[in-house]
Amino acid sequence: MRSSPSEPVAPPFPAFGLVEAERSPTGGHILSGWWIAPAGVVIDGLTTRVGDRELQAPHRVGQPSPDVAKAHPGLPGAERARFRVEVGASPEWDLANQLVSVVPRSGARTGTPLFTLVEPRVPLPRKEDLQVTGGAFRACYEFLGYFLTRTGLQPQHSVLEVGCGCGRMAYPLAYYLRPPGRYEGFDIVAHLVAAASSALTPTFPHVRFQAVDLWNSVYNPNGRLRASEFAFPYPEASFDLVFLTSVFTHMFPPDVRRYLAEIRRVLRPGGRVLLTAFLLTPESEGLIAAGRSSQPLIHVRPECKITKPEEPEAAVGFVREDFERWLRDARLEPIDHAPGFWCGRPRQASYQDLVIAARA
Numbered sequence: 001m002r003s004s005p006s007e008p009v010a011p012p013f014p015a016f017g018l019v020e021a022e023r024s025p026t027g028g029h030i031l032s033g034w035w036i037a038p039a040g041v042v043i044d045g046l047t048t049r050v051g052d053r054e055l056q057a058p059h060r061v062g063q064p065s066p067d068v069a070k071a072h073p074g075l076p077g078a079e080r081a082r083f084r085v086e087v088g089a090s091p092e093w094d095l096a097n098q099l100v101s102v103v104p105r106s107g108a109r110t111g112t113p114l115f116t117l118v119e120p121r122v123p124l125p126r127k128e129d130l131q132v133t134g135g136a137f138r139a140c141y142e143f144l145g146y147f148l149t150r151t152g153l154q155p156q157h158s159v160l161e162v163g164c165g166c167g168r169m170a171y172p173l174a175y176y177l178r179p180p181g182r183y184e185g186f187d188i189v190a191h192l193v194a195a196a197s198s199a200l201t202p203t204f205p206h207v208r209f210q211a212v213d214l215w216n217s218v219y220n221p222n223g224r225l226r227a228s229e230f231a232f233p234y235p236e237a238s239f240d241l242v243f244l245t246s247v248f249t250h251m252f253p254p255d256v257r258r259y260l261a262e263i264r265r266v267l268r269p270g271g272r273v274l275l276t277a278f279l280l281t282p283e284s285e286g287l288i289a290a291g292r293s294s295q296p297l298i299h300v301r302p303e304c305k306i307t308k309p310e311e312p313e314a315a316v317g318f319v320r321e322d323f324e325r326w327l328r329d330a331r332l333e334p335i336d337h338a339p340g341f342w343c344g345r346p347r348q349a350s351y352q353d354l355v356i357a358a359r360a
């Protein structure tokens, strides 16, 4: 792991999956789950970490997983993707209220870690709030993996989340970041921000949220301010990482360009932005035309395409070259792109396209 965001990141092999914890009959915990390394790397071991400590515990990998093979047909290793770790009861290794990671190994190489919060003592987001922001809570674990492996996030870094919704992404970050490391999030839906703030900030004062009254036809139709004129409420060069998950998929190009300029302004030199988007390429447009995409981005609007003319900001996609030009115009250099499976491609990384850029 690099010590500052400007040093090169050694890439662990990509892997996705999930890990869950349950109490064992002896009062310890069993961690179990599955993973797939889409590039075909054979996973032959694992390392378990509790916070930043490595835990030696009996484990098995390569267990049969017909359910995973059914959900991810054709992906390498899907038939024997399950793993299991047995953590005995011990005061030294109480997993309750801890962020636990399970890191896949292939020989001497390690892959994208899987995370879970074991019996967290903070209230989790309400189902209704997760539904409004369109997602499962466990996506927060997936994204922590990307922050670590694709942006070089470290516990002492400062992180800004733009469009934080009900704060789901902040949960594992609250445990991972250690002061002076901190998290700030803002969103345009006041009640979601209030829920996130009351759940997390009292326990984790280095995690803070604020609401801004910006207009959006879907999320805040009575908003007073325009995103295209908005200045983020933070000083310049104050964050190592800025991220946006499923936010630019609800914004139009002039607003997106304004946000990219603001992201550049608040990033420290060498800092990174990780964002998700629906990027239109010959491949994704071909899949849309063939009816394979979960997002039929077919209605043409200035500099973008949308799925629903009657609800324009429900889903917005940009041509990849245009989007990369907007990044460069904002002096953000694109350094990584992981195509999403939203358009019907086989899964490689996340549902939406992942884009990572560095403050040039």
Ligand SMILES: C[S@@+](CC[C@H](N)C(=O)[O-])C[C@H]1O[C@@H](n2cnc3c(N)ncnc32)[C@H](O)[C@@H]1O
Residues within 6 Å of the ligand: 132, 133, 134, 135, 162, 163, 164, 165, 166, 167, 168, 169, 186, 187, 188, 189, 192, 214, 216, 219, 227, 244, 245, 246, 247, 250, 251, 255
């Ligand atoms: C699909 S939700 C994703 C929420 C959150 N990023 C997550 O992954 O859980 C989209 C979020 O973007 C927010 N949003 C929309 N327009 C915004 C803007 N101009 N500035 C900040 N947030 C915005 C919405 O209020 C909503 O919470």
